[in-house]
Amino acid sequence: MTRYVAIVCRLSPRPDGSYEGVDLQERWGREYAANKWPGLPVEVFADAGISAANGDNRPQFERFREWLNAGKVAHVWAVEQSRLERREVEWFRLAAEMEAAGVDELDTNRDGVVRVRDAVAGIKAVLNADEVRKLKKRLNDRLAENAANGVPPGSHAFGYRHAVVTGADGKKVKTYAIDEKEAEVIRQAAEWILSGWSLANIAVELNARGLRGAYGGKLRPQSVRKMVTMPTVAGKRVHQGRIVGRGNWEPILDERTWKACKTKLSEPRRVVRKDGREYPINNAHRGNSTGRRYLLTGGVAVCGVCEAPLIASMKQLRGREPKPYYLCHPKKCRPNGEPAGGCVGILGLEFEKHVISKLWEELDKPEFLNAVATDAHADRRAKIESDLEELDRQRGELARMWARPGGLKDTEWENARQGIAENESSLRAELAELPPPRVGIDIAQARAAWPDMTLDEQREFLRMFIRAATVKRARPGLMAFDENRVEISWQAV
Structure with a gap:
């Protein structure tokens, strides 16, 4: 295997965006290698503007370590020891890798020949790391002073x-x-x-x-x-x-x-209704910030054959003008376990209008509102809250037992405290997963504010009441919208 002289360069950034030593480091390294190890090939590993003190990823330095561990490196040169690593723990790790690869020395311009496992190299690593800490403190002090004086940061601000x-x-x-x-x-x-x-x-x-x-x-x-x-x-x-x-x-x-x-x-955002009154849009109405173009995508519209969510796009039907159209995804439609290329489709605008119309019809029925307002998780929610109160009581009792002379030992107290913490974390996670009860929804105001809601707000309002709008196969030869193909299943009903 051909072995190389590794020239490791770490190029420090200047304030103007250029780099110190871009040309010099490599030139010095090549001249040094030509004089000390004539005839050996040279490989350069140079990371531009990447710190060796912050743990930042240095791609070329990692490549150097790969070559080192693969036995491809015979000698290593750098301007100084700190160009390889400025952190003490990481230096000792690198020194061990170099020794294992048969590279006992690091040749430098400023530190001479450094025996990587020697005490002097370890002392230099500690001093380099200490200097980094001092530099960071001086930098933080200067940044704090600039901030106190009202000088802006270096980042770009819109405007x-x-x-x-x-x-x-x-x-x-x-x-x-x-x-x-x-x-x-x-x-x-x-x-x-x-x-x-x-x-x-x-x-x-x-x-x-x-x-x-x-x-x-x-x-x-x-x-x-x-x-x-x-x-x-x-x-x-x-x-x-x-x-x-x-x-x-x-x-x-x-x-x-x-x-x-x-x-x-x-x-909560407030939309102005056509009659001049306002309607609040709270978190119960909110979905993604931008949303898609179609109201019933995202799992509301479902195929009645393969039960896959429908997608929507513009489609031209037999010479007509392109229209919004809901359909099964050509690749995800699998009624028999094999791709079927789409098993249902339906006119988009008519489909959406029908679903909205059926929703308002149901919301006009008091019995429907009573059904969807029923909190199916009320008992479990109350039990969790009661259990959390009990855990708080146990935590207080545990602290008193630990503080009492001759009471709990430290290990017993720590184990009991950890158990309480785990139980509390589990209960709070379960409570967060339970859907909140539907309260405070003014249906009359929501109906009036509907045209002024964003698409996401409308979609989230629908999902509060509709579990799915399922589309069945079309009747052969029927070219118009058929509402009988649509079956709506309601939440909590």
């Missing part, structure tokens, strides 16, 4: 661009300058939110206008939420997850508007 101004002492200071095009998007989004628009609809409108996020990506509901609620747009400086003061830049949203948006988005 701003990085800029430099001259401070009172004549020194250059980093700041944010408002990007008017993006700032106008934030102000418009805030106005729409306070007017009652949903985040999903705002995202759709902004994307339709060709607008993009801070890094050029498509705007999503959560992107819209972030752009109007992040403290930066109100001129506030955040450090380590909390607001530490004012930033040295101009706000895009005034304090009142920013707080109003945060409050609005933390409360």
Whole structure:
């Protein structure tokens, strides 16, 4: 097997984005190898801008270790010992791998020849790790000071661009300058939110206008939420997850508007009905933030032959204009265990209108409302809550027994405490899985607000009452929508 001289380079990033020693390290290594080990082939392992102190993945360094363990490395060179590893525990692990591979020495420019299992190498590893800790502390202190002085972080914020101004002492200071095009998007989004628009609809409108996020990506509901609620747009400086003061830049949203948006988005959304009254959209109505285009996809519409969920798309039927159409997935339809290419299909708009109409009919019946409002899990929910109260009582009694002289030993107390904790965790997990009781639903208001709900809100409202809308096979030769093909099964009925 051909064995190589491994030149390990770790290229440290500079503030301007370039790298220190990109050309020099490899050149020094090759010159050193040519003088000390003439004729041996050289392999370079260089990681650009990846820290050796934070545990970051270093692909080339890992490749070097693979070559080392495979016996392909005869000698190793680096500028200094810390270029291989700056953490003490990891250095000792690497030193053991090098020794096992028959590489007892590390040749360097700055540290001379280092015997990898020697005490001096171990001391250097400890000192290198200590220096890393000091560097991190100095860096954290500087970042905290910058935050206290209102200097913005290095990250890019939507609505701003990085800029430099001259401070009172004549020194250059980093700041944010408002990007008017993006700032106008934030102000418009805030106005729409306070007017009652949903985040999903705002995202759709902004994307339709060709607008993009801070890094050029498509705007999503959560992107819209972030752009109007992040403290930066109100001129506030955040450090380590909390607001530490004012930033040295101009706000895009005034304090009142920013707080109003945060409050609005933390409360249930309210849609304005046609009669001018409002209807609250709470968590019971919410689904995914964007949703699909069709109301009954996602498991509500089901095939009556193979019981697979129906999908929906536009379909052209025998020369007609393309129309929304629900059908079995061509690859997932398996009525006899084998792909059948789709066994049912039905006109989409007519299907959705029929299901909605049947829902309102049922909701007009008091007996139906009483049935769906019945909490089938009430007894179990009450039992779990009672058991949790009992565990709290046991925990208090256990603490008193442990504190009493001559009472429980530490191991007995710890075992009992752990058992209580496990029981509590299991009960709380089961309680979280139980569906909440349906309370506080005003059907009349929901009916009036239906046209103004988002697709996801409508879908979630349907799922509160409908378990499945099953579509049976069509009658041969019938080209129109046939409501008799649809069978609706209701929740808790």
